[in-house]
Amino acid sequence: MRQSKFFMPTLKEVPADAEAVSHQLMLRGGYVRQVTAGVYSYLPLANLVLTKISNIVREEMAKIDAPEMLMPIFLPASLWQESGRYESYGPNLFKLVDRHERPSILGPTHEETFTEIVAEELRSYKKMPLTLYQIQTKFRDENRPRFGLLRGREFIMLDAYSFAANEEQLDVQYQEVGQAFQNVFDRVGLKTMAIIADAGAMGGSDSTEYQAPAAVGEDTIAYTAGGYAANIEMAKSIDSLEVTTEEPKEIEKVHTPGIKTITALAEFMAVPNTKIVKSVLYRADDKLVLVLIRGDKQINEVKLTNIIDANELHVATDAEVVELTGIMPGGIGPVNATFADMVIADETIEHLTNFVVGANETDYQLANVNLGRDFFVDQFYDVKLAEEGELDPIGHEPLKFTRGIEIGHIFKLGTRYTKDFHANFLDENGKEQPVIMGSYGIGISRLLSAIIEQNYTERGIAWPKTVAPFEVHLIQMKMNDADQTKVANDLYQSLSDKYDVLYDERNERAGVKFADADLVGAPVRVIIGKKASEGIIEVKHPGEQDSTEVKLTELENYINSEIG
Ligand SMILES: O=C(C[C@@H]1CCCCN1)Cn1cnc2cc(Cl)c(F)cc2c1=O
Numbered sequence: 001m002r003q004s005k006f007f008m009p010t011l012k013e014v015p016a017d018a019e020a021v022s023h024q025l026m027l028r029g030g031y032v033r034q035v036t037a038g039v040y041s042y043l044p045l046a047n048l049v050l051t052k053i054s055n056i057v058r059e060e061m062a063k064i065d066a067p068e069m070l071m072p073i074f075l076p077a078s079l080w081q082e083s084g085r086y087e088s089y090g091p092n093l094f095k096l097v098d099r100h101e102r103p104s105i106l107g108p109t110h111e112e113t114f115t116e117i118v119a120e121e122l123r124s125y126k127k128m129p130l131t132l133y134q135i136q137t138k139f140r141d142e143n144r145p146r147f148g149l150l151r152g153r154e155f156i157m158l159d160a161y162s163f164a165a166n167e168e169q170l171d172v173q174y175q176e177v178g179q180a181f182q183n184v185f186d187r188v189g190l191k192t193m194a195i196i197a198d199a200g201a202m203g204g205s206d207s208t209e210y211q212a213p214a215a216v217g218e219d220t221i222a223y224t225a226g227g228y229a230a231n232i233e234m235a236k237s238i239d240s241l242e243v244t245t246e247e248p249k250e251i252e253k254v255h256t257p258g259i260k261t262i263t264a265l266a267e268f269m270a271v272p273n274t275k276i277v278k279s280v281l282y283r284a285d286d287k288l289v290l291v292l293i294r295g296d297k298q299i300n301e302v303k304l305t306n307i308i309d310a311n312e313l314h315v316a317t318d319a320e321v322v323e324l325t326g327i328m329p330g331g332i333g334p335v336n337a338t339f340a341d342m343v344i345a346d347e348t349i350e351h352l353t354n355f356v357v358g359a360n361e362t363d364y365q366l367a368n369v370n371l372g373r374d375f376f377v378d379q380f381y382d383v384k385l386a387e388e389g390e391l392d393p394i395g396h397e398p399l400k401f402t403r404g405i406e407i408g409h410i411f412k413l414g415t416r417y418t419k420d421f422h423a424n425f426l427d428e429n430g431k432e433q434p435v436i437m438g439s440y441g442i443g444i445s446r447l448l449s450a451i452i453e454q455n456y457t458e459r460g461i462a463w464p465k466t467v468a469p470f471e472v473h474l475i476q477m478k479m480n481d482a483d484q485t486k487v488a489n490d491l492y493q494s495l496s497d498k499y500d501v502l503y504d505e506r507n508e509r510a511g512v513k514f515a516d517a518d519l520v521g522a523p524v525r526v527i528i529g530k531k532a533s534e535g536i537i538e539v540k541h542p543g544e545q546d547s548t549e550v551k552l553t554e555l556e557n558y559i560n561s562e563i564g
């Protein structure tokens with residue numbers, strides 16, 4: 001490609017609201033342009049990278065015999081009413097009506113669409129296992145799109161769906177697609193972690209997220225050197241406190257006027273915060289749930305949501321607490337908690353004795369409370385937020401935290417969708433069974449940002465060679481120099497047969513050419529300068545500060561060693 005003909009509208013400055021480095025570099029390099037909030041045009045540089053990523057995806061999906069399809073973005077609401085998701089997904093689901101006033105949506109994901117099509121077809125176990133996929137634009141009307149392509153409203157996703165006759169086949173598909181995804185991430189040069197993740201509204205059983213460690217990542221990953229890795233939403237940890245059991249003492253009601261925090265209460269009662277049990281009131285859909293946890297721990301609301309199987313869960317506001325219990329928030333507790341529909345106790349209180357709880361009276365606490373005597377808990381759950389340094393439940397190693405960008409997520413769905421669409425098949429005994437599904441996704445456009453977040457330099461981008469928009473960037477320094485023009489054109493012709501070459505033959509100053517080259521980020525940069533007449537040129541790797549002189553005769557070997 002001759003750069004004078006290429007289209008990469010670079011910017012000197014970037015808008016202040018571009019916070020993520022990847023967003024800044026993609027704007028400065030003319031990779032993308034925002035059309036409206038969370039909606040971007042992919043200009044040629046970004047499109048070249050997207051194409052290379054997509055082709056790597058296609059190769060890996062072909063290796064597991066998954067045929068590619070392409071589904072509509074515009075979908076009838078009826079399809080989503082059948083699965084019940086039309087109502088449950090709220091404002092993120094983009095709803096519209098067509099000219100005949102028929103309610104419709106722009107697809108945020110395609111479980112329903114694939115299931116409906118397949119439901120007609122898979123009438124016999126002989127037709128399974130089957131995995132299908134697409135690479136397609138999705139729409140989710142995010143309230144706060146941010147960080148460029150990292151959280152857009154319109155984005156490109158690979159979404160795959162597997163159909164099986166039994167759990168064993170699903171397990172194989174889950175492993176195969178997961179491995180295909182891992183191969184994709186490895187091949188595009190992304191460092192990733194496969195972690196235990198929350199399936200959220202998808203229900204089903206296992207779910208694995210693929211995370212790209214990066215400072216700008218929205219997720220927190222808890223991991224250990226031994227291989228434990230989980231989204232903080234799901235991470236488990238071993239309770240570090242040695243609990244000593246004491247003889248139960250007489251319960252005591254204590255007036256604690258103006259004491260508002262656990263720390264202040266611990267001081268006032270002259271006990272450590274591990275002898276205080278926090279009582280937090282939640283509204284879970286229409287239920288009032290009282291959650292108990294030891295004073296030194298935090299509640300993990302994702303774990304809580306999954307235990308209660310709630311759609312919507314939030315901490316009752318102070319006003320709600322007073323209105324629903326007649327007590328100020330600091331005073332509620334588990335003894336005679338008649339206002340609660342449910343009491344959920346975290347494991348950390350199971351072995352406590354003589355502890356402090358709210359007295360269910362404003363400004364009063366109860367001291368020396370004991371389980372079984374003063375109140376009863378029918379089941380203990382893990383609802384605590386894991387903390388850095390606590391030991392993981394498997395290798396018993398200290399948990400470390402890092403930020404990550406979720407770039408993939410795979411789910412075992414079971415029959416959640418196939419039941420709604422009567423996608424049944426006859427098993428080998430001729431018995432009718434519902435098809436068992438899995439769904440799998442990679443954020444393709446998000447990968448652009450994630451790869452940049454892991455491969456930027458202070459000057460620009462150093463693309464991994466497999467996804468770089470161009471593999472070789474030829475830069476001729478003086479356009480009116482016959483020797484340089486000859487060498488550059490010969491190289492352009494000969495290298496173009498084997499590599500994607502960008503030839504900068506513009507009448508621009510060196511500084512402009514190099515600044516633009518830093519934004520293109522090709523793995524091999526060849527500079528044709530004043531020594532061209534002696535058969536000497538310079539080569540430079542985007543990650544390195546300086547270039548190196550190379551004989552023209554050795555250039556092919558150098559490029560082979562760099563990009564192969
Ligand atoms: O998309 C998935 C599950 C998997 C991920 C991999 C590819 C196939 N789908 C989860 N999810 C996330 N956000 C959503 C947003 C809206 Cl507005 C919606 F209506 C539905 C969903 C939704 O279902």
Ligand SMILES: [Mg+2]
Nearest residue numbers: 209406408409
């Ligand atoms: Mg996810």
